[in-house]
Amino acid sequence: MSTVELFTYEDVQDVRVVRDVEGDPEFVAADVCRMLDHSNPSAAVAGLDEDEKGLRNVETPSGTQQMVTVTEAGLYSLIIRSRKPEAKAIKRWITHDVLPAIRKTGSYGTTPVERLTPLEYAKRLVDAEQRAESGQQFRRAIEAGDGITLTAFHKKYFSAIRERDFFTHLYVKKWLINQRGKGSMRTDGPRAGTRRDGSEHRHPTFKGKPYMYLHGSKADGDHRRENTRVRPGQYELQLRDRLVAEGLPANENTCGLFELERAH
Incomplete structure (x- = not known):
């Protein structure tokens, strides 16, 4: 029960x-x-x-x-x-x-009370203001771009785990489409006889689309290359929060900002 x-x-x-x-x-x-x-x-x-x-x-x-x-x-x-x-x-x-x-x-509404001296309180207040400014600069930097690749996202927030394990989590939790080895057959070269990845491999799923999108650029004539990027702004932070909620360990250098955003 x-x-x-x-x-x-x-x-x-x-x-x-x-x-x-x-x-x-x-x-x-x-x-x-x-x-x-x-x-x-x-x-x-x-x-x-x-x-x-x-x-x-x-x-x-x-x-x-x-x-x-x-x-x-x-x-x-x-x-x-x-x-x-x-x-x-x-x-x-x-x-x-x-x-x-x-x-x-362990329960709501039972947070222990910590008694502070006036000097300790003033120091905590200054520290909080400095962290708040750092958090604002961090968010503004995110919003200024057009999103980062998943590899960069991994290094930024979750480099404590291997990149392979990070992407495995995204596949298992249905953030990304996994079509590894499900594409056309290679007919020449050292990998002849093996299958390419499917055309939608590593594309965002329905679950992932609110936070990720396909960033495209034309190369080799009319051929369009696409790679999955994390949407900038609040979506990047929300995706990080959701992955943390699923059990991925966030980097220490971003944990402070993670807690800061929860506290403001």
Whole structure:
């Protein structure tokens, strides 16, 4: 039986949260969809990947019921698809209040109080302002470009793991299409008799398209070369956050900015 934690958004919307076997939070889908004004919760949840949803036994006033739940990654997907003007504020509440408190103390609303001297408080305030400025410069630099390649994205945020493992994660979690060795047969050269990769290999899937796109350029006459790039701006940061939520370890040099954006 999953223990239910009840969170209330702006004293109006209640959202129930349970834990999976590893202790990670899962959100009752019906509560989330109601909060985000998804008119058809079943359709909204059906659009999620299989690893973004599940079934949990939840204790209710009328007894134990089996309910559809969504993971943290699934929650982000539902927020992105919501047309409710308050969706951004709801995401801020989840990422800035609920999740950090759960990860820090094991439950919402029980963050231990730390007593600071006036000098310590002033130093913390200066440090926070400096980190905030660094975070703003970081985001402006991202928004100024036309997106980075996935290889550059890996080096920027997830170089603690091998590039091969990074791309394997993107294939397994259905961010990218995997057509390795599914293209036409090579007829000459040292690799004759082997198959090329399929024409859509490493292209973004339906799940990946909100965060990635095909960047094309013409080469060799009319032949168009395309490579997958991460969309600039908030999409780059959102993709990083979702991959972290799926278990990928972020680089230490970006973890501070990751926590900073959650705290502001």
